[in-house]
Amino acid sequence: MRRHLLILIAVLAVVAAACGGGADETAPAETEAAPTEQAADGTAAPAADLSTLEEGTLTVGSDIPFPPFEFEEDGELVGFDVDLAEEIATRLGLEVRWVDTSFDTIFTQLAAGQFDMVASSTTITEERAATVNFSDPYYRAQQALTINKEQNPDITSVDDLGEGDSVAVQTGTTGESWANENLGSKGVQVRTFPEAGDTFTAAEAGQVTGVIFDEPAAVDAAAGRDALEVVGTIDTNEEYGLPVNPANDALLAAVNQTLAEVIADGTYDEIYQTYFPDAPAGSVAGGAAASETSTTGAAATEG
Numbered sequence: 001m002r003r004h005l006l007i008l009i010a011v012l013a014v015v016a017a018a019c020g021g022g023a024d025e026t027a028p029a030e031t032e033a034a035p036t037e038q039a040a041d042g043t044a045a046p047a048a049d050l051s052t053l054e055e056g057t058l059t060v061g062s063d064i065p066f067p068p069f070e071f072e073e074d075g076e077l078v079g080f081d082v083d084l085a086e087e088i089a090t091r092l093g094l095e096v097r098w099v100d101t102s103f104d105t106i107f108t109q110l111a112a113g114q115f116d117m118v119a120s121s122t123t124i125t126e127e128r129a130a131t132v133n134f135s136d137p138y139y140r141a142q143q144a145l146t147i148n149k150e151q152n153p154d155i156t157s158v159d160d161l162g163e164g165d166s167v168a169v170q171t172g173t174t175g176e177s178w179a180n181e182n183l184g185s186k187g188v189q190v191r192t193f194p195e196a197g198d199t200f201t202a203a204e205a206g207q208v209t210g211v212i213f214d215e216p217a218a219v220d221a222a223a224g225r226d227a228l229e230v231v232g233t234i235d236t237n238e239e240y241g242l243p244v245n246p247a248n249d250a251l252l253a254a255v256n257q258t259l260a261e262v263i264a265d266g267t268y269d270e271i272y273q274t275y276f277p278d279a280p281a282g283s284v285a286g287g288a289a290a291s292e293t294s295t296t297g298a299a300a301t302e303g
Contacts, residue, residue, distance in 0.1 A: 063103035104172035134241035163187035168199035
């Protein structure tokens with residue numbers, strides 16, 4: 001009896017195993033979703049397909065200083081571009097390494113793989129887009145005319161510039177391009193300078209009649225120099241973008257997606273208000289602030 005019972009149990013076990021095997025073959029296997037990785041500080045870890053020049057680091061080129069977009073304050077790098085780039089990098093699980101470089105060569109350096117990205121008040125143009133990739137726009141820009149009011153009190157707009165006058169511009173910027181295209185034919189001498197601050201120093205010293213430059217930067221410069229005054233804006237319909245290494249399509253897609261999230265959740269507005277509380281016209285957020293009239297008409301363009 002005991003032997004027969006053992007045989008019966010063994011047979012039933014084989015049948016059960018066969019039935020179980022059939023169920024496994026026909027039912028889809030359950031899989032667990034991969035958990036979201038986090039860095040030690042709780043921020044998101046970089047996506048598996050997101051590569052940068054240095055693992056875990058976003059190398060960003062910028063022409064510093066260029067207030068209020070990038071400048072040092074109490075030994076710390078701050079500004080609208082800086083805060084925005086840092087926010088994007090943090091959400092991508094990356095730390096930022098800033099590299100101060102000349103604006104005149106910043107695009108060729110990016111294309112040569114010296115940076116992952118550029119954050120330097122850069123206007124999107126077809127010519128530049130042939131060399132680097134651009135993110136979606138993050139700022140609406142325009143130019144401004146700044147003059148030495150003590151030496152040129154009669155100049156109130158670019159229409160007053162003519163034969164014998166001169167304007168300072170930074171080399172490689174869209175301000176330089178606009179001045180050459182629109183003032184050169186009027187007999188205005190266009191003088192180029194390597195750095196932004198040099199243009200305003202030249203106007204302050206009376207070496208040029210005025211400066212054609214990005215408006216927020218011009219307003220900032222005039223505020224610290226008693227002889228200078230911003231007397232007019234030039235609507236050039238420019239937009240800033242973040243140039244990205246053209247060999248890194250995954251990074252471009254990640255930057256665009258993250259930029260959209262930063263704008264949608266209100267973080268963009270918070271950063272914008274920090275640096276442009278009286279200049280809503282440059283915002284791309286599309287909120288109420290962007291539709292208001294700016295007291296300075298603010299928007300600017302380094303590049």
